[in-house]
Amino acid sequence: MxxxxxxxxxxxxxxxxxxxxxxxxxxxxxxxxxxxxxxxxxxxxxxxxxxxxxxxxxxxxxxxxxxxxxxxxxxxxxxxxxxxxxxxxxxxxxxxxxxxxxxxxxxxxxxxxxxxxxxxxxxxxxxxxxxxxxxxxxxxxxxxxxxxxxxxxxxxxxxxxxxxxxxxxxxxxxxxxxxxxxxxxxRGLWWIRIKCEGNPGHGSRFIENTAAEKMRKIVNKMLDFREKEKLRLEANNTCLLGDVTTVNLTKLEGGLAYNIVPADLTVGFDIRIAPTINLKEFENQVATWCKEAGDGVTYSFVQKNDDQTxxxxxxxxxxxxxxxxxxxxxxxxxxxxxxxxxxxxxxxxxxxxxxxxxxxxxxxxxxxxxxxxxxxxxxxxxxxxxxxxxxxxxxxxxxx
CATH class of the missing domain: 3.40.630.10 (Zn peptidases)
Structure with missing residues (x-):
């Protein structure tokens, strides 16, 4: 019963x-x-x-x-x-x-x-x-x-x-x-939106300094960091998901038509930050990646939780x-x-x-x-x- x-x-x-x-x-x-x-x-x-x-x-x-x-x-x-x-x-x-x-x-x-x-x-x-x-x-x-x-x-x-x-x-x-x-x-929750601006033009040409080239650099940096954290989790039997920082690409925006190189593209990331991470240093790292990607690359927060209580x-x-x-x-x-x-x-x-x-x-x-x-x-x-x-x-x- x-x-x-x-x-x-x-x-x-x-x-x-x-x-x-x-x-x-x-x-x-x-x-x-x-x-x-x-x-x-x-x-x-x-x-x-x-x-x-x-x-x-x-x-x-x-x-x-x-x-x-x-x-x-x-x-x-x-x-x-x-x-x-x-x-x-x-x-x-x-x-x-x-x-x-x-x-x-x-x-x-x-x-x-x-x-x-x-x-x-x-x-x-x-x-x-x-x-x-x-x-x-x-x-x-x-x-x-x-x-x-x-x-x-x-x-x-x-x-x-x-x-x-x-x-x-x-x-x-x-x-x-x-x-x-x-x-x-x-873990702290950061939703980051990174905008990449570049030269537009016809889709048939090799245009220099495009938004896509800059976005690729940002995506590579983020996913390389993701892979390091994933390996750190897998290598340590005592390490749990909450002890590492996860990064996931969750949004891609931009483009007008298939034959137009876009003037700007935007990529969004969901980042869950372990409480052991220094948040100021981590944000400085993101800012450095954006600077290294080229001119016209900026980031903003859709959501940013900095409390680590x-x-x-x-x-x-x-x-x-x-x-x-x-x-x-x-x-x-x-x-x-x-x-x-x-x-x-x-x-x-x-x-x-x-x-x-x-x-x-x-x-x-x-x-x-x-x-x-x-x-x-x-x-x-x-x-x-x-x-x-x-x-x-x-x-x-x-x-x-």
């Missing part, structure tokens, strides 16, 4: 909170009723960004000492689109196969975690527990599009300030081995000590990592709040944003057990 927690998880997956038109209304209604059924205080904060508004759902379980800073359990409600023809079943049907694998967009990223929080709290409340610190749960929109109308305006609200957050948990990744991945930081992760930190000690009691080895992409927790760190990325999914392939995303129901239920250890440990961190 299926656990009611699994049933709720599958119900959440069936809500099509998928971009570009996420059904946030249904998600909010589902979460409102869920929180009230458990006995949590539920309220909304309206945020604005990108020319529209969204609702952030906040649930609160009051602690014994409201003067202490609170614990925040964060998740997001939105999911990325799917290629329907690449899925073996409806990505929003939450089909469960004979092995207990539940298929659906958001099973790993990250509707599982939102439900695990709630079901752990349901269990703890049934046991009559109450902890020293307030516990808040946030269900955030728009994480998958950069928090435009989600985390970015939310952290600037009075309502968030009033929550008096001391420490936050957010999403992580599955681990294919018998470990839990734990993320204490993220890392959450403390040694036993001297009371939050890390509580979290890691609880994990030791669970008996699962932790893999300490830098998150290779981006999550809402980066915005919490930037605002001065320590945050850990953690999704309790071991022995599970990493399938976020991938075809046939799934999570096994036993792994899902095990995650609830994990939070039943971790949440009390964090919520009882003594005053310091």
């Amino acid at each position: 299926e656990s009611p927690a699994v049933t709720k998880f599958r119900e959440y997956i069936r809500i099509k909170s998928v971009h570009p038109k996420p059904d946030y209304d249904s998600a909010v209604a589902f979460l409102d009723q869920y929180g009230k059924d458990i006995g949590l205080e539920v309220h909304h904060v309206e945020v604005s960004g990108g020319g529209y508004t969204n609702i952030v759902v906040i649930m609160t379980w009051k602690g014994k000492n409201p003067n202490l800073c609170s614990v925040l359990l964060h998740s997001h409600t939105d999911v990325v689109p799917v290629y329907e023809d690449q899925w073996k079943c409806d990505a929003f049907a939450a089909i469960k196969d004979e092995n207990g694998d539940i298929y659906g967009r958001g099973t790993q990223d990250m509707k599982c975690v939102g439900i695990q929080y709630l079901e752990a709290i349901r269990r703890l409340k049934k046991e009559g527990k109450q902890f020293e610190r307030d516990i808040h749960l946030t269900f955030m929109p728009d994480e998958e599009i950069g928090g435009i109308c989600g985390i970015r305006p939310f952290v600037k609200t009075k309502e968030f300030a009033d929550m008096n957050v001391g420490f936050a948990l957010d999403e992580g990744l599955a681990h294919p081995e018998n470990k839990y991945s734990v993320f204490y930081g993220e 890392l959450t403390p992760h040694d036993k001297s930190d009371p939050w890390w000590n509580a979290f890691s000690t609880a994990c030791e009691e669970i008996g699962v080895e932790l893999s300490l990592e830098v998150f290779p992409a981006g999550t809402d927790s980066k915005l919490y760190r930037e605002a001065g709040y320590p945050a850990i990325g953690f999704s309790p999914m071991r022995n599970t392939p990493i399938l976020l944003h991938d075809h046939n995303e799934f999570l096994n129901e036993k792994i899902f239920m095990e995650g609830i057990d994990a939070y039943c250890k971790i949440i009390p440990a964090l919520a009882n961190v003594p005053e310091y």
